[in-house]
Amino acid sequence: MEKAIKRYFPVFVLPTMIAFTIGFIAPFLLGVYLSFCKFTTVTDATFIGLKNYMKVFEDPTFIHSMWYTALFTIVTVLLINVLAFAVALLLTKGIRGTNIFRTVFFMPNLIGGIVLGYIWQLLLNGVLAIFGRTLTYSSVYGFWGLVILMCWQQIGYMMIIYISGIQNIPGELIEAAKIDGANAKQLLRYVTLPMVMPSITICTFLTVTNGFKLFDQNLALTNGAPSKMSEMLALNIYNTFYGRTGYEGVGQAKAVIFFIIVGVIAVLQNKLTTSKEVQQ
Amino acid sequence: MLQNKQKNKTEMRHRDQSGKERKSKHGTLLTIIFTIISVLYMYPIVLVFINSFKKKAYISKYPFKIPTGNMYVELENYIRGIERTGLIEAFGWSMFITIGSVAAIIICCSMCAWYISRVHTKVTKAIYVMCLFAMIVPFQMEMYTLSKVANMLKLGNPWGIILIYLGFGAGLSIFMFTGFMKSIPLEIEEAAMIDGCTPIQTFFKVVLPITKPTCVTVTILQAMWIWNDYLLPSLVLDTKKWKTIPIAVQYLKGGYGSVDMGAMMGTLVLAIVPIIIFYLVCQKYIIEGVVAGAVKG
Numbered sequence: 001m002e003k004a005i006k007r008y009f010p011v012f013v014l015p016t017m018i019a020f021t022i023g024f025i026a027p028f029l030l031g032v033y034l035s036f037c038k039f040t041t042v043t044d045a046t047f048i049g050l051k052n053y054m055k056v057f058e059d060p061t062f063i064h065s066m067w068y069t070a071l072f073t074i075v076t077v078l079l080i081n082v083l084a085f086a087v088a089l090l091l092t093k094g095i096r097g098t099n100i101f102r103t104v105f106f107m108p109n110l111i112g113g114i115v116l117g118y119i120w121q122l123l124l125n126g127v128l129a130i131f132g133r134t135l136t137y138s139s140v141y142g143f144w145g146l147v148i149l150m151c152w153q154q155i156g157y158m159m160i161i162y163i164s165g166i167q168n169i170p171g172e173l174i175e176a177a178k179i180d181g182a183n184a185k186q187l188l189r190y191v192t193l194p195m196v197m198p199s200i201t202i203c204t205f206l207t208v209t210n211g212f213k214l215f216d217q218n219l220a221l222t223n224g225a226p227s228k229m230s231e232m233l234a235l236n237i238y239n240t241f242y243g244r245t246g247y248e249g250v251g252q253a254k255a256v257i258f259f260i261i262v263g264v265i266a267v268l269q270n271k272l273t274t275s276k277e278v279q280q
Numbered sequence: 281m282l283q284n285k286q287k288n289k290t291e292m293r294h295r296d297q298s299g300k301e302r303k304s305k306h307g308t309l310l311t312i313i314f315t316i317i318s319v320l321y322m323y324p325i326v327l328v329f330i331n332s333f334k335k336k337a338y339i340s341k342y343p344f345k346i347p348t349g350n351m352y353v354e355l356e357n358y359i360r361g362i363e364r365t366g367l368i369e370a371f372g373w374s375m376f377i378t379i380g381s382v383a384a385i386i387i388c389c390s391m392c393a394w395y396i397s398r399v400h401t402k403v404t405k406a407i408y409v410m411c412l413f414a415m416i417v418p419f420q421m422e423m424y425t426l427s428k429v430a431n432m433l434k435l436g437n438p439w440g441i442i443l444i445y446l447g448f449g450a451g452l453s454i455f456m457f458t459g460f461m462k463s464i465p466l467e468i469e470e471a472a473m474i475d476g477c478t479p480i481q482t483f484f485k486v487v488l489p490i491t492k493p494t495c496v497t498v499t500i501l502q503a504m505w506i507w508n509d510y511l512l513p514s515l516v517l518d519t520k521k522w523k524t525i526p527i528a529v530q531y532l533k534g535g536y537g538s539v540d541m542g543a544m545m546g547t548l549v550l551a552i553v554p555i556i557i558f559y560l561v562c563q564k565y566i567i568e569g570v571v572a573g574a575v576k577g
Binding site: 001002004005006008009011012013015016017018019020021022023024025026027028030031034041042090091093094095096097100101102103104105106107108109110111112113114115118119120122123125126129152157160161164198199202203206209212213215216219220233234237238241248251252255256258259262263266267 | 307308310311314315317318321322323324325327328331339340343344384388389391392394395396398399400401404407410414416417418419420421422423424425426428429430432433435443444445446447448450451454466469470473479480483504507508509510511525526529530533541544545548551552555556558559560563566567570571574575
C-alpha cells in the first residue's frame with residue numbers, strides 16, 4: 001500500500017509544502033541570514049558578521065524589555081495557573097450553575113488581543129482616574145494592567161484544560177484514598193495534583209509561551225508608554241524593525257535571540273514538568 | 281423515557297435532602313460566590329457596551345456613568361465607527377480569510393499528514409520534524425522577512441494571505457492530524473484499496489470521515505487564532521484596500537492625534553458581538569476542541 005500512496009506525493013504533500021516553504025521555511029532561513037547583515041530592504045543586504053548582535057546588547061530598551069517580559073511571564077504563569085486550577089477544583093464539585101460559570105470564564109479567550117487591550121484601557125484608565133493617574137503614568141501601572149488583562153483572558157482557557165484533567169482522574173483512586181483516611185488536603189496533594197500533572201505541563205507551557213510572545217495586548221493597552229518602559233520583547237522587536245530606519249538588521253538579530261530564548265524555555269519547561277508526570 | 285428521567289430527578293432530590301444537607305449548603309454558598317465573580321467577569325464588556333451610547337467627550341471623563349440626558353447619543357457612535365473603519369467590509373474580509381484559510385488548512389494538512397504517516401521515507405520524517413520545529417518559532421522571528429517574501433510574490437491580498445496562513449498553520453495542524461492518523465487501523469484503508477480505490481478516493485471516502493473529530497479541533501484552534509490575528513495581516517495585507525477586524529480597530533488609534541472614543545466603543549461592541557453569538561451557539565465544540573487540542577499539543 002505504501003508504494004501505491006508514494007506515487008501521489010505531488011497531490012498529497014506538495015500544496016502544503018509550497019505554502020510551508022513560502023510561509024515558514026524561506027522567511028526563517030532568510031531571517032537567520034539577514035541577522036548577520038546590514039540592510040534596509042532584502043536585496044541590498046551586505047554581510048557584517050556579528051555586529052548586529054553586539055548592537056542588540058548595547059540597546060538599553062532591549063535589555064529592559066527582556067527583564068520586563070521575564071518578570072511579566074513569571075507573574076502571569078503563577079497567577080493564571082493557580083487561579084485556574086482553584087476555579088477548576090471548585091467547578092468540578094457539581095455546584096449549581098457550573099455550566100454557566102464555565103461559559104462566562106471562557107468567553108474572553110475568543111476576543112482578540114487588540115480588542116481586549118482597548119476594553120481594559122477604558123476600564124483601567126477609568127479606575128486610575130479616581131487617583132488622578134493614567135495607565136501610561138508609569139510602567140508599573142502598565143505592568144499590572146497587562147497582568148490583570150492576561151489573567152482575565154487566560155484563566156478560562158486553562159480552567160477548561162484543568163477541568164478535563166480533574167475529571168479524568170479515576171473515581172476508584174479517590175475512593176481508595178478516602179477509605180485509607182486521607183483528608184481533603186492530602187487528597188489534593190497526593191492524588192489530584194500528581195494525576196493532573198499532564199494538564200499542568202500543558203498549561204504552564206501555554207502560559208509561558210503566551211507571556212513571552214505577547215504582542216497585541218501590549219500594543220493596544222499602552223504601546224510601550226511611557227517612553228518604552230512598558231514595552232515587552234515582541235513589541236520592542238517590532239518597533240526596532242518599523243520604528244527606526246537602518247536598524248532592520250538589529251531588529252532581525254533581536255528576533256533570532258528572541259527565538260532562541262523562547263525555544264530554550266519551551267524545551268526546558270517541557271522536560272521539567274514532564275519528568276514529574278506519573279505513569280498511569 | 282421522560283417519565284424515567286423525572287423519576288431519576290426526584291430520586292436525586294431525595295438523596296440530596298436526606299444525605300448531604302451540609303454539602304448542599306456549601307454548594308449554595310459557592311454558587312453565590314461564583315455568580316458574583318461571573319458578573320464581575322463580564323463587567324468590562326458591559327462597560328464598553330454602556331459607553332458605546334455615550335457622547336464621545338464624556339467617555340474618558342465619566343466612564344462609569346450610565347449615559348442619560350445629554351450624554352446619551354443613540355447609535356451615533358456605531359455609525360461613526362462603521363464609517364471611519366469600514367467595519368462591515370472588514371467583517372467580510374475577516375470571514376473570507378478565516379474560512380478560506382481554515383478550509384485550506386483542513387484539506388491540505390490532513391492530506392499531507394496522511395501521506396507522512398503512511399509513507400516512511402527520510403523526506404516525510406524531515407517534514408514531520410520541521411512541523412514540530414515550526415510550532416516553537418515565534419512570529420517575530422519571521423515577521424520582517426515574511427512580509428518581504430509576501431511582497432515579492434505579490435501575496436499581499438486576501439487570497440495570498442490564505443496561502444501564508446496555510447504555511448503558518450501547517451506545523452500544528454500536521455502534528456495533530458498525524459497523531460490521530462497513526463491510530464487508525466491500516467486494515468480499513470487496505471480493504472478500500474483492494475476494492476479498487478485510488479489513494480485519493482481512499483483518503484476522501486475512508487480516511488477523512490474518520491478524522492472528523494480532529495478536523496473539528498484543528499478548525500477551532502486555527503479559526504480562533506486567524507480571526508483575531510492582527511500582526512500578520514497588518515504586515516502582509518495592503519491595508520488600504522483590505523482590512524480585517526483587528527486592523528480596523530487598531531486603525532482608529534493610528535492616523536489621528538486623539539482617539540475618537542465614541543467610534544472606538546461602537547467598533548469594539550460590533551467586534552465582540554458576533555464572537556459572543558458564535559461562541560454561545562458552538563460552545564460545545566469550542567470547549568471540546570480546546571481540550572482535545574491541549575491534550576495532543
